Each structure stands twice: as C-alpha cells, then as structure tokens.
Amino acid sequence: MTDHTPADAVRGATDSEWFERLARAGHVVSGLLHLLIAYIVARLAFGDPGNADQSGALGLFASTPGGRTALWIAVVAFVAMALWRVAEVILGPHPADPAPDDDDGWLDRAKAGALAVVYLAFAWSAAQFALGHGQSSGRQNAGLSARLMGSAPGKVLLVVVGLVIIAVGAYHVYKGVTRSFFDDLKIDENDAVKVTGIVGYTAKGLVLAGAGLLVIVAVATVDPSKATGIDGAVKTVAGWPAGQVLLVVAALGLAAYGIYCLVMARYARM
Known part of the structure; x- marks a missing residue:
C-alpha cells in the first residue's frame, strides 16, 4: 500500500x-x-x-x-x-x-x-x-495608522510596513525593467506583451513605492491621513504642479498592468 x-x-x-x-x-x-x-x-x-x-x-x-x-x-x-x-x-x-x-x-x-x-x-x-x-481602503488604512501611532512600537511597525511596501514597489520596477516577468509566461519575447509588462510593472511599482513612502511620512509628521495607501499616493501627486500630466501617465501605466494581468490569465505558467 x-x-x-x-x-x-x-x-x-x-x-x-x-x-x-x-x-x-x-x-x-x-x-x-x-x-x-x-x-x-x-x-x-x-x-x-x-x-x-x-x-x-x-x-x-x-x-x-x-x-x-x-x-x-x-x-x-x-x-x-x-x-x-x-x-x-x-x-x-x-x-x-x-x-x-x-x-x-x-x-x-x-x-x-x-x-x-x-x-x-x-x-x-x-x-x-x-x-x-x-x-474605503484609504479610510480604513488611516484609521489603523492613527491607532498605531499612539505608541512607540506602533510607529516602528508602521515604518517597517512602509519600508516593506517600498521594497515591493522596487521589486515591481526591477521586474519590469529587466523583463523578468517573461519567466512567468509560456511565451517567449513578444513586443506587445513586452510593452505592457515593462510599462505596467514599472508604473505599479512606482505607485506602490509612493504609497510606502507616504506611510513613513505619516509617521514622521504624526499625520495618519497621509497613510491611505495607493489612493493617498495618487492624490498627493494630483497636488503637484505637473500633477494632471503625471496622473494621466500613471493611469496609462496601471491600464498597461491590467492588460498584462489579462495576458497572464492566458499565458501564465501555473
């Protein structure tokens, strides 16, 4: 047996x-x-x-x-x-x-x-x-951050979380610019997939890194309203002088990532 x-x-x-x-x-x-x-x-x-x-x-x-x-x-x-x-x-x-x-x-x-x-x-x-x-995820994140900021260990935990999110964002950018996302696919080099993968992973990585940075800024300024995740990062960019252009670029990048996910549905190695 x-x-x-x-x-x-x-x-x-x-x-x-x-x-x-x-x-x-x-x-x-x-x-x-x-x-x-x-x-x-x-x-x-x-x-x-x-x-x-x-x-x-x-x-x-x-x-x-x-x-x-x-x-x-x-x-x-x-x-x-x-x-x-x-x-x-x-x-x-x-x-x-x-x-x-x-x-x-x-x-x-x-x-x-x-x-x-x-x-x-x-x-x-x-x-x-x-x-x-x-x-709203942003409201929940801000509420949780406010509670954690009430203690020194909570602040340390928030900084660690922010650094982890930045690291995840950096990994997304690395995966995009090195085209290593092809390792996850059944297909070899393909121009359309290459563009959506590079643009998509880079855009999502930058947005994630921005969200992580805002968590650390929120701790430094004792302002939990800044720790609202991707929504907070996007709305922070909106207030910059070239915010409108940057948001349009970010939208195109996130759309590229969405299209890449659809490619994954068909061609991902599982």
Whole structure:
C-alpha cells in the first residue's frame, strides 16, 4: 500500500484542470480591477472624485447591474488563486508547469505565501462589497495608522510596513525593467506583451513605492491621513504642479498592468 503525503495531495489538486482555470480567473479579475483603478485615476486627473484603489474599483463593480453577482465570482477566483499560491509554498513555483531553471528556494515560496495573503484580502474585500458592507481602503488604512501611532512600537511597525511596501514597489520596477516577468509566461519575447509588462510593472511599482513612502511620512509628521495607501499616493501627486500630466501617465501605466494581468490569465505558467 502506497503512502500519500500532504504534498502528494496538493500536487494532485494542481493537476486539476478546473482548479487551474479558477486560479487563472484570478488574473482576469485582477486585470479588470487594475483597468478600473486606471479609469478612476484618469478621472481624478480631470477633477472628478473617486478612490483610486481596490476599494474604489470594487465599488464601481458593485454599482453596476449584475455587479454583486460579478463580485461573488471574483471572490471565488481570488480564493482559488490564493489556494494556488499556497500550493506553490508547498511544492515550489509553477507546480503544474515547472521548468528546469525555476528557483525552488525559500524566496520564491515566501513570495507565494505573501501573494496568498494578498489574494485572500482581495477576496474578503470583494465579499464585503458584494454584501453591501464595503468601505474605503484609504479610510480604513488611516484609521489603523492613527491607532498605531499612539505608541512607540506602533510607529516602528508602521515604518517597517512602509519600508516593506517600498521594497515591493522596487521589486515591481526591477521586474519590469529587466523583463523578468517573461519567466512567468509560456511565451517567449513578444513586443506587445513586452510593452505592457515593462510599462505596467514599472508604473505599479512606482505607485506602490509612493504609497510606502507616504506611510513613513505619516509617521514622521504624526499625520495618519497621509497613510491611505495607493489612493493617498495618487492624490498627493494630483497636488503637484505637473500633477494632471503625471496622473494621466500613471493611469496609462496601471491600464498597461491590467492588460498584462489579462495576458497572464492566458499565458501564465501555473
């Protein structure tokens, strides 16, 4: 009688065509959310109100006919993607489509674990909006930051969080300019994918780095209203002399990232 380990069970799950399809749907939903965020940023450039983050995009979803049904579909897709990332923590990167040069070290597994948490957070947020309880991410971030600023350990934690977000942003920029995102795809060099990947990863990285920097500034100035995430970073840029132009550029970059996510849905190595 053959003994089956938990890893064997996980590998069997990743061999499931339906599991892979549901996980790929997570890329589709992520792409649509980034396209909506890009739309909100473009509107902000011309003076229209909105929350330029995940909560703003989910709010737009919820306000459209059939939007709440779409949000429940998004919840399922995000949970499936989170579970796929958990499988990568256990088995290593790209368990259904491995390559000889895949790095199976702790760093790739740590990244997969972090992404699992991110996708579960996306699923939770989508579920809240589907239930009609959605709230602005920026407002929640500012409220949490205000509570943490009440103590020295809380301030240290916020600075660490800001530095981590800056590091994640820098990694996105690195991945874009070095074109290493092609390692995640089944296709080789492709001009259209190359442009969307470089522009998209660089734009998202810069926005994330800006959000992380604002967290540190919020601690230094004891102003939690600055620690509002991507929405805060975008609205800070809006107040600059060339803010309108920069917001339009940011919108185009985030739209490129959204398109790249849609490419991932079809061509990602899973």
